[in-house]
Every structure is written in C-alpha cells, then in structure tokens.
Amino acid sequence: MTTTVPQPATAPPTPATTTVISGWSVLSPYGIGAGPFTQGLAERRPVVPRLNREVWHAPPGDALLVPGFDVVTVLGSRGTRTMDRLTGLTVATLGTLVDPDGTARRLDEPERVGLVLGTGSGSVQSTMDFTRDALTGAKPFYVDPALFPNTVMNRAAGQSAIWYGLKGPNATLAGGPLTGLQALRYATRLRERGYSRTVLCGAVEEFSEQRAWLAWHTRGEARRATPLAEACAMFLLEDAETAREAGRTPYADILAVRFGAGPRGPRAALERCVRGALEAAGTTPGDVALAAPSGRVAPPPGACPMGFGNPASGTDETDTVETDVLGTVLDGTDAEFIGVRDLIGDASAASAGVQLAAVLAAAAHRPRPGATALVTSVDDDGLVACLVLRLR
Structure with a gap:
C-alpha cells in the first residue's frame, strides 16, 4: 500500500x-x-x-x-x-x-x-x-x-x-x-x-x-x-x-465494514464476518433487502434472484461459499440477491466496487428506504469481507 x-x-x-x-x-x-x-x-x-x-x-x-x-x-x-x-x-x-x-x-x-x-x-x-x-x-x-x-x-x-x-x-x-x-x-x-x-x-x-x-x-x-x-x-x-x-442527496449510509480470515476455509470466517458486521451496524438479518456476493453462483433456495445469468457454469467451491453463508444468515427473509459476476465477468480488483455500485443501482431502480444491504467478498486465500449499508 x-x-x-x-x-x-x-x-x-x-x-x-x-x-x-x-x-x-x-x-x-x-x-x-x-x-x-x-x-x-x-x-x-x-x-x-x-x-x-x-x-x-x-x-x-x-x-x-x-x-x-x-x-x-x-x-x-x-x-x-x-x-x-x-x-x-x-x-x-x-x-x-x-x-x-x-x-x-x-x-x-x-x-x-x-x-x-x-x-x-x-x-x-x-x-x-x-x-x-x-x-x-x-x-x-x-x-x-x-x-x-x-x-x-x-x-x-x-x-x-x-x-x-x-x-x-x-x-x-x-x-x-x-x-x-x-x-x-x-x-x-x-x-x-x-x-x-x-x-x-x-x-x-x-x-x-x-x-x-x-x-x-x-x-x-x-x-x-x-x-x-x-x-x-x-x-x-x-x-x-x-x-x-452541496445540493447532493445521499444514497446510503455506511454502517459497518468487517474483514476476516479462514485459514482452514472461508465458510466459517465469512459467517462470523457477516454476523459481526450486522451486529456492529445495529441491524438484523430481517432488515436486509439486498445482498451482493462476489461469486458467480445461483441464489439459495427461497431467495429472489436479480441479475443471475448462467450460474451453472464456471463455479467452484470458493464461488459457492458466499451464497451458502448468506442463505444461512438470511434464512427466512425475502432478501434479493444481486449477481454481478454472471453479467459482466470477473473484474478482479474492481469486483467489490462494482458490487457496491450494483446495490446502489438496484436501490435506484426499486427504492427501499431504510432497508439494509450487504456486500460480501471472498478470495482464494480465505480472506473475507462484509459491508453493511442502510439505503436512503
């Protein structure tokens, strides 16, 4: 850096x-x-x-x-x-x-x-x-x-x-x-x-x-x-x-950003990271309206897909971690999953930024004032991250 x-x-x-x-x-x-x-x-x-x-x-x-x-x-x-x-x-x-x-x-x-x-x-x-x-x-x-x-x-x-x-x-x-x-x-x-x-x-x-x-x-x-x-x-x-x-209208509040590591696999680390970020933000899984994982995967059963192209191809174990974890944390909610990688490919270092832009774009297309949004990311070395936003 x-x-x-x-x-x-x-x-x-x-x-x-x-x-x-x-x-x-x-x-x-x-x-x-x-x-x-x-x-x-x-x-x-x-x-x-x-x-x-x-x-x-x-x-x-x-x-x-x-x-x-x-x-x-x-x-x-x-x-x-x-x-x-x-x-x-x-x-x-x-x-x-x-x-x-x-x-x-x-x-x-x-x-x-x-x-x-x-x-x-x-x-x-x-x-x-x-x-x-x-x-x-x-x-x-x-x-x-x-x-x-x-x-x-x-x-x-x-x-x-x-x-x-x-x-x-x-x-x-x-x-x-x-x-x-x-x-x-x-x-x-x-x-x-x-x-x-x-x-x-x-x-x-x-x-x-x-x-x-x-x-x-x-x-x-x-x-x-x-x-x-x-x-x-x-x-x-x-x-x-x-x-x-300055005459600008806020789109979202940044409530929490958390990181973690899972040397034996990112699954448990990501779940701790997501739950910890929600707790730090003072919100609950039931408040989550949008979730943008980085992987190229299908949404878990019961979730509402948005932007998923052909999730059956090009996935591996790392890809499935996020939607598995989010499916567990958000079980019973009507959170909408935004798939970006399926639509525009692997943007590597720009991926998390594009995911955040996708959340803001989705909220502009269908406003959800006061709702919570999540952005998660996982890399091949087991590092994980979660961002919690409150939509305006």
Missing part, C-alpha cells in the same frame, strides 16, 4: 457523523457512466464477450471490456500521451462523477478532498512492458523514462488528483477481490477522523494481455469459464450535512 497523508496543523477534530455515499459512477462492460450500468443490471442483461483478436493477443477465451473506451478518445490528447489504460479508466470514471457535464467543475475546498483507490497491483501491462524493454534493449537503461510512472502502483490515484485538482490525502491499496471494500474502510476512517471532509473512493481493474495470461496460468479450469472483465467504480463519501450543503 502506498499512501500520503498530510498531518493536520492541529489535532483532528472529534470524529464526524456517519459517512454517506452521495455520489457514484462506474465504467463497466455495459458502458461509460452509471446510466448504462443501471439499465443493464435492471434488465438482467449479460454482456456478450467479444475480444478483437487483431488487437489483443490473449489466451483462449473472451473478455469483457468497456465498450469503445480509448484513453485519447475519451479524455482528449492533452496530457494523455503516456497515460496507460488503468489510469485512463480511473480518470474517466472520476470525470463522470465530479465533472459529468464536461464544464471542468471542481469539488469545493479541493484541499479537503481526499482520494483512495484500490487496484490489483497497478498496471500489470505497464510494469511488464517496461521490464521487457529493459531486458531486450541494447542496454538496460535504454528505456522511455516517460513510461516509468505507469509502473508505480499509485500512478492512477496521483494522476487523477492532479487532473481534478484534488489536494487532500491520496492513497492506493491492493488486496485482490476485497480491494474495493478495503479502500472503502480506509476512506471512511480518513474522513471520520478529520483528515478529509470529502473522500473519493473506488477500485479499478484494466484488461491487458499480460493480465489475461497471468490469469490463464493461475486460475483453475472452472474459473476460466468466467471471462475476465475490466471496470472502475468510484464513490463520493461525506457526511449528510456536507452533502445537503
């Missing part, structure tokens, strides 16, 4: 009130912005994977890219000559959130606006390309120095802050599929402890040939049935009063 947190001149103020999500946007295989994502999810429309083999020399299988996304086309030619795809996705997503009409509008008090970004390990393509040039060139230092910044993990977050004039704390985290929830908890603490009044928070994953080949050699056969995807989801975090002063 790389982070730059300036120390305040005086002691941080008393912890602020509950953090709310007052804005969000996403770039996904459905398109650019929250609109296409919300519509695609509401229609439960799986994206058809198509990969241009003349452009991408990837292993067998297809991938789900942001349609029509090109850094220069979307962001313009100024300042993008050496910008890699990961950075471009992040800058573009933030643009649809803080500058949706293209008038270069900036958030108030930029010195109090922080940015926390979750990523897999930065741009795998940029790192491997730069390393290859150092190994294959006439001499190791015959490389393009302008491309070196793309190899640093916090390039996307730093460039985004420069692009939009954000002067608050800037941090980058990496944690696999749980990254989006890790970034959310980090951002929430950053704001509630007085280091930022407003925090932009999210997670990003790019598609590249290098990532595709790494995934091909590390994922099992069942996982390969799920195409890789790229996405970026960003959220605006502040307190409700700040949101009202």
